Structure formats: C-alpha cells, structure tokens
Amino acid sequence: MRFQLLGPLSIAEGHDVVVLKPSKPSSLLAALLLHPGSVVSTxxxxxxxxxxxxxxxxxxxxxxxxxxxxxxxxxxxxAGDVIEAVPGGYRMNVDTDTLDLVRFRTLVRAADGAGDAEGELYRLKEALTLWQGPLLANVPSLMLHRDEVPGLTEERLRTLERACDIELSLGRCRQVLVDLWEAARRHPGRERFAEQLIEALYRTGRQSEALAEYRAVKGRLKEELGIDPGPSLQRLELAILRGDDLGSVALDQAPQPLEIAAPVRPTAPVAVTAAVPAPDDGGPPRGDRAPAADWPVPPGGRAAPAPLALPASPTHLVPPALPVPPVPSFTGRAAERADITARLRECAPDTTLVVLSGAPGIGKTALARQCAHDTQDTFPGGVFVVAMTHPDGAPLTADEAMAHLPRPGAGDGRALLVLDDVTTADQVRPLLPAAPGGAVIVTSRRGLAGLMATHGGSVHRLSTLDPAESRQLLTAALGAERVAAEPAAAGELADVCGHFPLSLRIAAARLLTRPGLSVEDCVRWLAEDPPARLSLADDPRMSVPQVFGRALHRLEPRWQDAFRRLGDQEGLLVPAHALGDSPEAEEALERLADAGLLEEGPPGPYRIHRLLKIYARRQARERNTGEAATVPH
Structure with a gap:
C-alpha cells in the first residue's frame, strides 16, 4: 500500500487506486504527507x-x-500506527516505497551523485514520471494550496529544467522539443523554458521559428510586466541573429541509437477502481461516491476531477514530425542506400517494410537515418524516429512506442517510421498499422526472420566497410589534407578499427580533438589494446566495448558463455562443431549469428570479426578471474 501526493491525493495498491473525496481527513492526510517522517505541530x-x-x-x-x-x-x-501521536503533534511514518514525494526527492538527490549525464538524466526522468496530475486537486485546504503547493511545484519545474538542460547539453535537441513546447506554454512566466525552447529550435535548423518564439516572449513580457527579456535570452537572440554555433549537436545527428522524448519507462497504467470517498465532515464513513458535480472546487478555481476520471494510460503525445538532417560524413553503402530509397519512394498500397540488421556498431542507424533524409519529401505525413529500447537496454513495449507515433489515419499522407534498435518481431507487428500505405525502416541486430515470414519486406544484412569506404569515411571526418599527409597510417587505422563505422568515427573524433596527434601515433596506441581503447571518455555510447556488451547481455546466460568460448578458437572462421556436436551447440551458433555476433553460417562456416573475437577473449578472461563487469548501461 502506498500514498500518492503528487497529483490527486490517493491511496494505491498495485495498479488499483482509491482517490479520496475532498474532506477534512483528506486535508489532514495531505498536511502530514507533505512533511514525511517529521513531527507536524498541532x-x-x-x-x-x-x-x-x-x-x-x-x-x-x-x-x-x-x-x-x-x-x-x-x-x-x-496499518493504523502509520500515524504516530507524539508530543506537540503527529508524525507520518512513510518511506520511498510508501510515498511518491519521498521517492521523487530520493531520485533527484541520486541524480546529483550519478557521476555522468546519462545516469543523471535517467533518474530525473524517472522522478518526473511520479507526477500524475494537478497537485492536491481533491484537497480543499486553503492553507496547503497557498503555502505548500507553490513550493512543490517549484521542485518539479526545477527538475524539469535540469532534465531539459542535460538533454540540450547531450545534443538531443529534437527529442526534447515536445517537453519544451508544453513547458513553455504552461509556464509562460519562466523564462528558462522559453530560452531552452528557442535554443532547441535554433540548433535543429529552425532559425526563423526560434526568432519568432523570442519575439513572442518579448512582446508578452513588455505587455504584461513592462520589462524586457533577461540578459540570457537577449544574448541568445544575438547569437541566433549572428548565426553563432551554440555548441556540438553530435549526439543529435550522429549515427548512434536515437532517443525518444522520454526514454525512461513510464509507470504502469493505473487502473482506478471504484473511488471510495473519505468520510464527510459531519458523519461516519460512507461507501457511496459523491457525483462529480457535487465535488467542491479547490482553491484557485480548478475543479477537482471525479475519481474515475483519472486516465488509465499515458497521454498520447506525438512528437512533431521534424526535418531529418543528413548524417554527418556519411559514406559507403551505395548499393543498399539506392535499393532502400527506391523501395521507400514506391507508393505501395500496403506498408513498405525494410529491415537493416547486422553486428553492433556496423552503421545500421546511420544508414536508416540517411535514407530517411533522402526520402523525406516522399512522406507528407512526416518522419517519426523512435528508439525501441530504454536507456537500461530494456525493450519498449508496443504501447510505449505507440505513444510516440501518429495514430492510423491521423496524418496528412504517407508517413515514414524509423524503429531503431528493435529487439524482437513482436515489438514491430503492433506498430505497422500506424503507417498504412507508408513505410517502416527497422534496425535490429537480429535478422527478424519471423517478421519477414508474417509481413514480407526486404532485409539488408550490413557487413563492415571495404577499405575504400573506410578511407572515404576518414577523409570526410578528418579532412582530405590530414588523410593525404599519412595515407599508409590512414589505411592501418581503418584496419585497427576493423572497418566498423562506429570504430572509425571514434578514432576520427580522438584525432579531431587532438590536432597534434599523428595518425600513426593514434594507430600505435589503439593497436595495443583494441577494442578497449575504441571509446570516448565523455560519451559512454561512443564505446565499442559498451556497444558489444549491450548486444551480448541481451542474450541468455548460456549463449553469453558460448560467445566467450569462441575467444579461444584459432582464426576467425568458426566451424559448425566449434562448440561441440550437440544440438544445443548448433543452436548456440545460430543464436549468436542472429544477434549479430557471428556472420554467415550453414552450409559454410561461421565467421567472427577480429574485434568481436578480442572482446570475447577478454570477457572470458574477466569471467574466469572474477573481474567480469556488470551489464553496461
């Protein structure tokens, strides 16, 4: 049993919620819960x-x-003793499991010590999901609404501002736009939300809209308060007029897993049972429910909702269909790109389905996004990109994904859905009706043969880049002059990176941020410990070990052990009997191939990429010495 204070005051058990009727006992309960664990004076x-x-x-x-x-x-x-009578007043004994306010503050404090932006953002978003509607809408206490509600509201808004700041600092300007639109409109007096919205618009290439938003804010402040925008907003306007670069937006554009507006899993849908009112002030407890029309209006003039009016599922907020920019320094994949764009442009009566599969870090997301950019003019209904996994690696449910997609028939024409990092065919099937007559690009480490069997479509299994394509990528990222100055070293760098697009981009980023570092020295340093050194300290996603680890830890433990055993095999060819001659050994190789950790297979031998083999050997060594890392997030 738990109490819910961050919204209509209620008592919950599991998914069932009892919303209390406005009454003196409701005001008393709210007053005690607002000071959890403290003595509240008489x-x-x-x-x-x-x-x-x-x-x-x-x-x-x-x-x-x-x-x-x-x-x-x-x-x-x-329990009756949850309210404790103490000298001078009463105390409510609650904790993080029994009161949402305590959990909210615990998560916000935990965000302070997260140590990295991703961990901090994850906790802040989890904290924000605890807010379930108008604060204390069914509590009639004038004093609480006057003296306590503003402070709690300020806590929430500060947390939301902080989460949006982190999103912007990570370059996720497109993903945070929905939250900022809503916050800026609901709280026009908070200039920080307006500033964040204007910055996000500008950094996503919408300069005219950013300036229009600034002028709207300026006009409102002038008309209502007779003041100009603050110095921070004025500096932002000047930067936009000058066309200044406000900072890196690499994560917003790079070919890495894309984020949806709210990557943290929402709380389970609330199934509200028949609301049971608290006793009226003048009599014993009653079991009937007062009609909604009889409910008093709490302070501030906002009518309290009837108990059964609480939503049973999260609001369907669809992010705006925004232009898809090209992937920076995209190279290679000419044949796949041409075939995919041709398929997307066909106006087939049914949904066009394209699946991009392959090893982790092979460039599936980059190709999907580039093809979406190439063909976006074909989809008047917009392009919608959804990351199909949470930050902790757990898959989104179909309902969670649908909250970020247009409802069938709601758009202005054909729409393109990009479902990134799908883990199973069952994630995709319920979403296909959202694009009738449109198209869906699915990226997955798995082949998704079951999806092909039921819905058809085309599959592109991506392999590593060839040497010429790798050189093109390095040239596009580093510049032709730097690559031409050390052509042999550039070729060696591509080899050390295994011709993986992710590895090449990581190496290029290291060279770009260290202009005094020669390509040859970079190759020598990376070659001492690949793939462990193919990572960037300031971005855990740009890490080959992290990406490999996420793919591995999605598998059952027995398949993980089978992968580690492959590190001891001679060479890169993996014969069918590499793990033994049992049916389970054969199944293990198939599972690893389906997960993108092996290539090819029967009737010929399997192959393991050199970087994956080194990673498997390291994993086995850490496992044997008890040093194995936990599942990466």
Missing part, C-alpha cells in the same frame, strides 16, 4: 484544516479527524 494541522477560521473546539475536532483517518486506513489495509 498548530500547523489546525491551520491546514481551518486556516484562520478555527472553531473553539478545533483541537478536539482534530483528534476526531485523526481517528476517522485511521479507520479509513484500516478499511484499505493501511
């Missing part, structure tokens, strides 16, 4: 119940109110 509680108009018998009435609240608790399985 005087404070009296003000919460009667404000300045306290009756002569207020103290006796308070004791009666406590007794009635305890009876309600017993009725719904809450």
């Amino acid at each position: 005087g404070y509680l009296l003000r919460a119940l009667w404000d300045d108009d306290q009756p002569a018998t207020a103290r006796a009435a308070l004791q009666s109110c406590v007794l009635r609240l305890r009876r309600i608790f017993v009725k719904y399985g809450v």
Whole structure:
C-alpha cells in the first residue's frame, strides 16, 4: 500500500487506486504527507484544516479527524500506527516505497551523485514520471494550496529544467522539443523554458521559428510586466541573429541509437477502481461516491476531477514530425542506400517494410537515418524516429512506442517510421498499422526472420566497410589534407578499427580533438589494446566495448558463455562443431549469428570479426578471474 501526493491525493495498491473525496481527513492526510517522517505541530494541522477560521473546539475536532483517518486506513489495509501521536503533534511514518514525494526527492538527490549525464538524466526522468496530475486537486485546504503547493511545484519545474538542460547539453535537441513546447506554454512566466525552447529550435535548423518564439516572449513580457527579456535570452537572440554555433549537436545527428522524448519507462497504467470517498465532515464513513458535480472546487478555481476520471494510460503525445538532417560524413553503402530509397519512394498500397540488421556498431542507424533524409519529401505525413529500447537496454513495449507515433489515419499522407534498435518481431507487428500505405525502416541486430515470414519486406544484412569506404569515411571526418599527409597510417587505422563505422568515427573524433596527434601515433596506441581503447571518455555510447556488451547481455546466460568460448578458437572462421556436436551447440551458433555476433553460417562456416573475437577473449578472461563487469548501461 502506498500514498500518492503528487497529483490527486490517493491511496494505491498495485495498479488499483482509491482517490479520496475532498474532506477534512483528506486535508489532514495531505498536511502530514507533505512533511514525511517529521513531527507536524498541532498548530500547523489546525491551520491546514481551518486556516484562520478555527472553531473553539478545533483541537478536539482534530483528534476526531485523526481517528476517522485511521479507520479509513484500516478499511484499505493501511496499518493504523502509520500515524504516530507524539508530543506537540503527529508524525507520518512513510518511506520511498510508501510515498511518491519521498521517492521523487530520493531520485533527484541520486541524480546529483550519478557521476555522468546519462545516469543523471535517467533518474530525473524517472522522478518526473511520479507526477500524475494537478497537485492536491481533491484537497480543499486553503492553507496547503497557498503555502505548500507553490513550493512543490517549484521542485518539479526545477527538475524539469535540469532534465531539459542535460538533454540540450547531450545534443538531443529534437527529442526534447515536445517537453519544451508544453513547458513553455504552461509556464509562460519562466523564462528558462522559453530560452531552452528557442535554443532547441535554433540548433535543429529552425532559425526563423526560434526568432519568432523570442519575439513572442518579448512582446508578452513588455505587455504584461513592462520589462524586457533577461540578459540570457537577449544574448541568445544575438547569437541566433549572428548565426553563432551554440555548441556540438553530435549526439543529435550522429549515427548512434536515437532517443525518444522520454526514454525512461513510464509507470504502469493505473487502473482506478471504484473511488471510495473519505468520510464527510459531519458523519461516519460512507461507501457511496459523491457525483462529480457535487465535488467542491479547490482553491484557485480548478475543479477537482471525479475519481474515475483519472486516465488509465499515458497521454498520447506525438512528437512533431521534424526535418531529418543528413548524417554527418556519411559514406559507403551505395548499393543498399539506392535499393532502400527506391523501395521507400514506391507508393505501395500496403506498408513498405525494410529491415537493416547486422553486428553492433556496423552503421545500421546511420544508414536508416540517411535514407530517411533522402526520402523525406516522399512522406507528407512526416518522419517519426523512435528508439525501441530504454536507456537500461530494456525493450519498449508496443504501447510505449505507440505513444510516440501518429495514430492510423491521423496524418496528412504517407508517413515514414524509423524503429531503431528493435529487439524482437513482436515489438514491430503492433506498430505497422500506424503507417498504412507508408513505410517502416527497422534496425535490429537480429535478422527478424519471423517478421519477414508474417509481413514480407526486404532485409539488408550490413557487413563492415571495404577499405575504400573506410578511407572515404576518414577523409570526410578528418579532412582530405590530414588523410593525404599519412595515407599508409590512414589505411592501418581503418584496419585497427576493423572497418566498423562506429570504430572509425571514434578514432576520427580522438584525432579531431587532438590536432597534434599523428595518425600513426593514434594507430600505435589503439593497436595495443583494441577494442578497449575504441571509446570516448565523455560519451559512454561512443564505446565499442559498451556497444558489444549491450548486444551480448541481451542474450541468455548460456549463449553469453558460448560467445566467450569462441575467444579461444584459432582464426576467425568458426566451424559448425566449434562448440561441440550437440544440438544445443548448433543452436548456440545460430543464436549468436542472429544477434549479430557471428556472420554467415550453414552450409559454410561461421565467421567472427577480429574485434568481436578480442572482446570475447577478454570477457572470458574477466569471467574466469572474477573481474567480469556488470551489464553496461
């Protein structure tokens, strides 16, 4: 059993929620929960119940109110001693498991010590999901709404500002636009939200919209308050007018897993049972529910919702269909790119389905995004990109993904869906009706043969780049002059990187940020410990070991062990009997091939890429010495 304070005051058990009717016991409960674990003085509680108009018998009435609240608790399985009478007042004994406010503050504090931007953002977003609607909408206390609600609201808005700041710092300007549009409109007095929205618009190539938003803010402040925007907003306007670069947007454009507006899993849908009101002020507890029309309006004039009016599922907020920019320094994949774009441009009556599969880090997302950019003029209904896994690697459910896609028939024409990092065919099937007559690009490490069997389409299994394509990528990223100055070293660098697009981009980024480092020295350093050194310290996603680890840890433990055993095999060819002659050994190789950790297979031998083999050997060594790392996030 738990209490929910961040929204209509309610008592919940599992997915069932009882929303309390506005009453004196509801005000008393809210006043106690607002100060969890602390002694709440009798005087404070009296003000919460009667404000300045306290009756002569207020103290006796308070004791009666406590007794009635305890009876309600017993009725719904809450221990009566959760309210403790102490000298000078009362105390509510709750913790992170029994009160959402405590959990919210715990998560926000944990974000402070996360140590990295991704971990901090994950905790902040989890904290924000605890807010379930208008704060204390069913609590009639004037004092609480006047003295307590503004402070709690400020806590939430500061947390939201902080989360949006992190999103912007990570370059996820497109993904955060939906949150910023809503926040800026709901809280026009907070200039920071307006500033974040303007920055996000500008950094996604929408300069005219950014300036229009600034002028709207400026006009509102002038008209309502007679003041100009603050210095920070003014500096931002000047930077936009000058066309300044506001910072790197690499994560927003690079061919890495794309993020949806809210990558943290939402709380489970709330199934509200018949609402059971708290006792009326003038009588014993009642089992009937007052009609919604009889519910009083709480302070501020906002009508309290009837208990059964709470949503049973998250609001369907669809991100705007924004232009898809080209992938920076995209090279290679000419044949696949031509075939995919041709298929996408065909106006077939059914949904056009394209699956891009292959090893982790092979460039599936980059190709999908580049093809979406190439063909976006073909889709008047827009292009919608959804990352199909959460930051912790768990797959999105179909319902979670659908919240970020247009409803069938809701758009202005054909739409293109890009479903990135799909883990199973079952994730995709329920989403295909969202693009009738449109197209869907799916990227996955798996082949998704089951999806092809039921829905048809085309599959492109990507392999590593050839030497010429690798050189083109390095030239596009580093510049022709730097590659031409050390042509042999550039070729060696491509070899050390295994011709993986991800590895090549990581190496190029290291060279770009160290202009005094020669390509030859970079090759020598990387070659001492690949793939461990193919990572960037300031971005855990740009890490070959992390990407390989995520792919490995999606498998069952027995298949993970089979992969580690391959590190001891001679050469890069993996014969069918490499793990033994049993049916399970054969299945293990098939599972690893399906996960993108092996290539080819029967009737010929399997192959393992050199970087994956080194990674398998390292994993086996760490496992044997007890040094194996935990699942990477």
